[in-house]
Amino acid sequence: MIEVEGLTKQYKSVRAVDDLTFQVKPGMVTGFLGPNGAGKSTTMRMILGLDAPTAGRARINGKHYHELKDPLREVGALLDAKSVHRNRSAANHLKWIAQSNGISTSRVDEVLGLVGLSDVAGKKVGGFSLGMGQRLGLAGALLGDPGILILDEPVNGLDPEGIRWVRQLVRALAEEGRTILISSHLLSEMSQTADHLVVIGKGRLVADQPTYEFVKDHSQSSVLVRSDHLDAFGSALRAEGIFFTESTDEEGRPRLEIANQTTDFVGQLAYSTGVPLNELSLKRASLEDAFMELTGDSVQYHGSTGAQTTGTAAAATGAGSGTGAATPLARPTQQEV
Known part of the structure; x- marks a missing residue:
């Protein structure tokens, strides 16, 4: 010990x-x-x-x-x-x-x-x-x-x-x-x-x-949404008092990240407001998110991601959820050499 x-x-x-x-x-x-x-x-x-x-x-x-x-x-x-x-x-x-x-x-x-x-x-x-x-x-x-x-x-x-x-x-x-x-x-x-x-x-x-x-304790799951009508859906989320952030995916396409909600609830809201979605997926809580949330104030140098936070912090109704033989051996790969 x-x-x-x-x-x-x-x-x-x-x-x-x-x-x-x-x-x-x-x-x-x-x-x-x-x-x-x-x-x-x-x-x-x-x-x-x-x-x-x-x-x-x-x-x-x-x-x-x-x-x-x-x-x-x-x-x-x-x-x-x-x-x-x-x-x-x-x-x-x-x-x-x-x-x-x-x-x-x-x-x-x-x-x-x-x-x-x-x-x-x-x-x-x-x-x-x-x-x-x-x-x-x-x-x-x-x-x-x-x-x-x-x-x-x-x-x-x-x-x-x-x-x-x-x-x-x-x-x-x-x-x-x-x-x-x-x-x-x-x-x-x-x-x-x-x-x-x-x-x-x-x-x-x-x-x-x-x-x-x-x-x-320090991270949360969120729902990722992509649509050709994000402004309209953002307005619908704000009307419900739902917190979300604006970001982009790996291909640079705009999307919304909606905290403390389930995909079922977000999908139903999109359907009821007549907003077709191109993506509806769950981003699970991760160690990276938890680490950044807890240690962000301790980082010496910060870059800008361009992400924006909008909406309110209020959650709407419907929020969800020895080195022995058994030890693996490995040779250096071509990339390491």
Whole structure:
């Protein structure tokens, strides 16, 4: 288990991490989310003893990292896959880590096979693509067969097949009872991977709850409508006191997004007002929407989407609703190479 209590990091006038308290429990994947600059990497570095906290503490299995007798056998980490000697081969890089930590070098071939790098074990790391470097970083994290994994953006540089492989890998490791803390900017992927979420913004904790509860509490489904008569239908919605936003679809066509309603109700309203619809579909609540709703004020730089909000907030009547054999193997794909 990872325990973070009152963790704070001050850099001169900037408080990068501000009184963080949370736990990462075994047997599940905990997603660590936040906008760029929120303090995720700094927090991970403090957990691993790479940065000293200004205040508070972080413990791994009840101990500070420097107190662990065999740290690589207890916790594996991937923070920066690029921090590798470029002239070493993948195998020699892992052998150096193994020998310096009292780990059998026979484990090197196992983890290279696990991450799909057996065929390039003798290749110099300097010639690796970003995706292959990430796989090597994961191999290093798994080298000591640890019960705890801390992974910062592990799918960075991987193609869709590689991303799916990482998801299956961490899910399998969690099912073995291991403790997994993982950060990612790919929210759609995190929604399929993480059982629990710890979300921070501007260094502060903003959410600590199961993924499904986070989505339910901070997002909502909406009905998407496209028509050649959107102005008329918008007037009908306003007359009913129904909240909606104006947006465009992937092809740039205008549409309305109607919150807190069912497709049945919206379809009946269109029929009763004589407005033919070209599209009537349900957009389900998502982790991405929930994340943006909760952390929008913590984002450093904002772009303009051109979306407009209209209508009222009132809802009308009718609102609805171990690295063993079972762990998946994967080779780097052509895109990663």
